[in-house]
Amino acid sequence: MTEERKNAENLNPEGEEKRVSPEGGKLEELRELEELKKYVSTLEEKVKKLENLAKVSNERYISLQRELEFVRDRHRRELEEKTLYGIEKFAKDLLEVVDNFERALKHMEGMEGCGEALKGVEMIYSQLKRVLEKHGVxxxxxxxxxxxxxxxxxxxxxxxxxxxxxxxxxxxxxxxxxxxxxxxxxxxxxxxxxxx
CATH class of the missing domain: 2.30.22.10 (Head domain of nucleotide exchange factor GrpE)
Incomplete structure (x- = not known):
């Protein structure tokens, strides 16, 4: 520290030299120390509050991540199910057509003179069965x-x-x-x- 600065620090607001008694200096230091302790204590409380806030925010973030993952999985499963089973009602209705083809084939087998018609019905029936199998029925x-x-x-x-x-x-x-x-x-x- 320069000499001028030392002198400036030792002056009171009126420009007179400060008189520091040995006890007064200690009291001043004790007051400053107490103020610093209070300030540190305040900062520690703020840090604890911020740490708690960060912990709560992190837990909330993790919870939201889990919830989002659950929603994604549920959506994926629903989409897969709709893809696999979306034709269920249509397929059930089509089974009645299959039953009617089988009845017609059984009836036509015993009839004479319908060889070509029987072949045509058998071909359509086979095609219908292949289409159903292609779609998982x-x-x-x-x-x-x-x-x-x-x-x-x-x-x-x-x-x-x-x-x-x-x-x-x-x-x-x-x-x-x-x-x-x-x-x-x-x-x-x-x-x-x-x-x-």
Whole structure:
């Protein structure tokens, strides 16, 4: 520090030299120290408040990220489901057309003189089945009764085959991908009751 600066610091506002008593200087230092402690304490409180605010904001951010991810996943699943199963009602309605083709083919097989017409109907029926398969509609193939795929419309007591063997398919069942579109209506074998 330069000599002039030292002298300027030792002057009071009137320009007179400050008289500092040894005790007065200590009191002044103690006051400054107390003020600094209060200031530091205030700053520490502000820091704690800001840290808490940052923590709450971070937790909120993480929560919103999770929520956004959940919404994205749900939207993706809904979109996939609509893509896979969006034709479900249409496909169910089309199954009635398939049933009618099968009835017509069965009826025409026994008739004479409709060989060419039968071939034409068979070709259209095959094309319809390919289109359905292309879009995930497939016939349910089961030999044993499975309540998730079949509907028992009748039973026949018999010992000739195992219990729950499907003896007759009354109406074919179909699935759209992995979802049952229409259960197969079947007649199922049940054990004969012993007469005593």
């Amino acid at each position: 497939v016939q349910i193939e089961v030999e044993k009764f499975d309540h998730s795929l079949c509907e028992a419309v009748g039973t026949v007591p018999t010992d000739e085959v195992e219990e729950n063997t499907i003896l007759e398919v009354v109406q074919k069942g179909y699935k759209l991908h992995d979802r049952v579109l229409r259960p197969a209506k079947v007649i199922v074998a049940v054990p004969k009751e012993e007469v005593t």
